[in-house]
Amino acid sequence: MAFTIVTRRPPLTGRRAVLSACIILLATTACSSSTPTGVMCTALYAYGISLKVQNAATGAPITDSATVVITDGSYVESYDYLGAPGQPTSGLLSAAGERAGTYSISIRKNGFAPYDTAGIEVTRDVCHVHTVQVTANLDPRSGG
DSSP states (O other): OOOOOOOOSOOOOHHHHHHHHHHHHHHHHOOOEEOTTSOEEOSOOOEEEEEEEEETTTOOBOOSSOEEEEEETTEEEEESOOOOTTSTTTTEEEEEETOOEEEEEEEEOTTBOOEEEEEEEEOBOSSOBOOEEEEEEEOBOTTO
8 A cells, every 4th residue: 555645835945945944954953053064063062071079088079179270271271169068069060161172180179189180182073072071089188
């Protein structure tokens, strides 16, 4: 058994055809903008680094009063607060928003040994950066 679909509308041409195609693409892919390459990109704002800071001995999140510096050449982001104790976002930090590069991270907190790492490579595609997950385990030290 074969089915035939019959339409009484003339085919869309010109601007109406382009508009219809755009509406269909937006509805099916939730895309919001187009790059010069013609690739449709989402409106998502992606961070290059997702940093989790925790106590190496206990696994507990490190919260306020930590200084975090993230650099890529002359580009610098710095933070002095990692969330209130007991909150789900404590010890979590998103950085390098939509910025590819090779990053270094330096963390200082009283009562913990300094934490330094380098060579964190954040890449991107045509639309967004690819997030790199980093867990910084800070070693407690005696004497403050």
